Amino acid sequence: MTFDVERPADVFDREQEWWALSRFATSDSPGATLGFVSGRRRQGKTVLLQALCEATGGFYYEALQAEPAESLRHLGAALARYQQRPGRLALDDWDEALEVLLGLSDDEPAPVVIDEFPYLVESAPDLPSRLQAMLGPRTRSRVASRARLVLCGSALAMMGRLLTADAPLRGRSSLLLTVDSFNFRTAAAFWGIEDPELAFRVYSVLGGTPAYAREFVDHDLPTSSVEFDDWVARAVLAPTSPLLHEGDSLLVAEPSIEARNPAVYHSVLGSLVAGRTRHGEIAAYLGHRNSDLGPVLSVLEEAGFVTRDDDVVRRRRPAYRIADPYLRFHYAVARPRRDRLRRPDGARQVWRDQQETYRAQVLGPTFEEMARTWVRHFAAPERLGGEVSEVGRTVVNDRSARRSYEVDVVAIGPAADNGRRELRVLGEAKVGQRLGHSALGKLGRVRELLTEQFDTTRTRLAVLRRGLRGRAAAARRPDRSRPALHRRTMTAAHAGGDRTRSLPSMHG
Known part of the structure; x- marks a missing residue:
């Protein structure tokens, strides 16, 4: 059983992250539970966790990059403030500190957050092992506690190592949350x-x-x-x-x-x-x-x-x-x-x-990735010709022409009953360039080269362009003498790949 925790008005978006955190924090599961929150710096992890603790009466602590003795003193002072005690709570070692943290909630579930946990592990490498011992299935410290312990960090490599196959805390957590950057x-x-x-x-x-x-x-x-x-x-x-x-x-x-x-x-x-x-x-x-x-x-x-x-x-x-x-x-x-x-x-x-550098090395790659993101997460399946299981890019060799073709957007469907996968979309995504017959011709040739590897009978060819002073546009070839490029509807993305329109009778 869980309880809805209202998301504060000053927390923008993050509905899924807030739901996951509030569900974990209010879970009625017996004993203490462990969760991990990670993400690159400046993404708003601290805002989320502080808001969660404020809304539920939980304890939030942001670790220092310091020696163990100083970290324990700092944590002791934070615990005293939380418990409204004068001075600070004396903590002799990390075993005692973990006992106190798990003991903060013994009647009702409440979050206990340690932010920047990797700072503590840097100076006390055995801390994960000590926590593992505390959270053993039948240990008193776990059974008697209702703490919802959240370990948060921005050092992604170190946070990842805490969960590797041979890591002490592997398999102990019931929450693994990554706070990513906002999409476009x-x-x-x-x-x-x-x-x-x-x-x-x-x-x-x-x-x-x-x-x-x-x-x-x-x-x-x-x-x-x-x-x-x-x-x-x-x-x-x-x-x-x-x-x-x-x-x-x-x-x-x-x-x-x-x-x-x-x-x-x-x-x-x-x-x-x-x-x-x-x-x-x-x-x-x-x-x-x-x-x-x-x-x-x-x-x-x-x-x-x-x-x-x-x-x-x-x-x-x-x-x-x-x-x-x-x-x-x-x-x-x-x-x-x-x-x-x-x-x-x-x-x-x-x-x-540096305008040319900006266009070639920043705008272009950014738009290409936005186009793939649109196909992967936002485009309706009917606009792509069906369900898509994989989206990426490719380079295809044309031996007869002694050249290769780079394709910015490739969408592949799941395997059919005959074992063949359907090639849903081949797309070109460019900024500030006019894309027309040559781009569609290239994509049509790539489709021919991939016919043996994929089912290409319904492959759609998409040309996505971000104009530097207008909306993204799609190219159209009116020449009906090239039937291979005129089968179905092509999808174009507007505003960097977030809004769509279908252009009927286009190159499929």
Whole structure:
């Protein structure tokens, strides 16, 4: 049995996250329970957890990056304030601290939150094992408690290691919640920007991190496309802007990177925005051996800075991309020109000079990912020709023409009774380019090349374009002499892939 906890008015969106947290916090299950909350910094985890504790009378504690003795003193002071005692509660060790935390709720379920838990594990590596012992199935500390213990952290690699197969707390939790960045739709609503073009541009700079639109720019957002360039110069690229330095700060705040050589991680992210997305390409670009970069890419992936995208057609050919639009902007535009940005009026000059870099390395990749997100999460199945089980990108070789084709959006359906999977959509997604007959011809040729591997009888060809001063548009080929491109309806995405329209009698 659970109880609904009203979401506070100042918590924007996050309905699913709030439901999961309130359900966990009020669960009538016997004994203490354990939950994990993770997510990159600035996503609003602390706001959610503090609001949860305020609404339910729970205990919230944000850990320090400190030695164990200082952390215990700090926790003791927080416990005394919560229990309305004078001074602080003396805690001799972590066993005693965990006993006290689990004992905060013995009658009714209530959340007990430890935020930035990785800070404590850094200085007390045996803490997870001690907690495991406390939460044993028949231990007194667990059976006598109704605490809903939440361990939260922004160090994604370390939080992930707490749940690996051989980790002490593996299998002990009943909540695993990740707080992600807002998608484009939610971010635009959060900013209050209704103009699709302006929202797309702002998203390409800030991404969907809530704090970047509030504290980091002091609530200063452009109100029209005319203001956008001035806003980037004054709020993002100015030497005094926190956003100019945030990218580097995020990297060194990840313990698994800080303990190594951060320079190589910065270089790898720089190579990704330059278009070197495969393991071998990155190694060659940086002058490293392939074997040297494997651990670096793994850490960046575990920490949430990059994502590994497998080619959905040609398996075992993964490509890496920066996971966040803000980081993409940082490494493409801001970080390489930090010296110039410190000069008088440097922000305006750099921004004016880097428009082509911004279009090619920031706007283009951002829109491609938004198009895949739209197909994956927002497009109705009937617009795609049926259910979709996999969405991604691919590179297809054309041996007869001695060339290869890159396809930005590929949607594949589940296997049919005959074992063949249906190729639902092949799509081209571009910003500021006119896409017409040549783009559709390329997609038609790719469809022919994939006929043996997939069922392509109902494959739809989609051309998605984000105009720099207008809505996204879809190309149309009126020439009926090419019947292979004229079977069914093609779907186009508007406003960065969030609204749709069907264009009848188009290239299917």
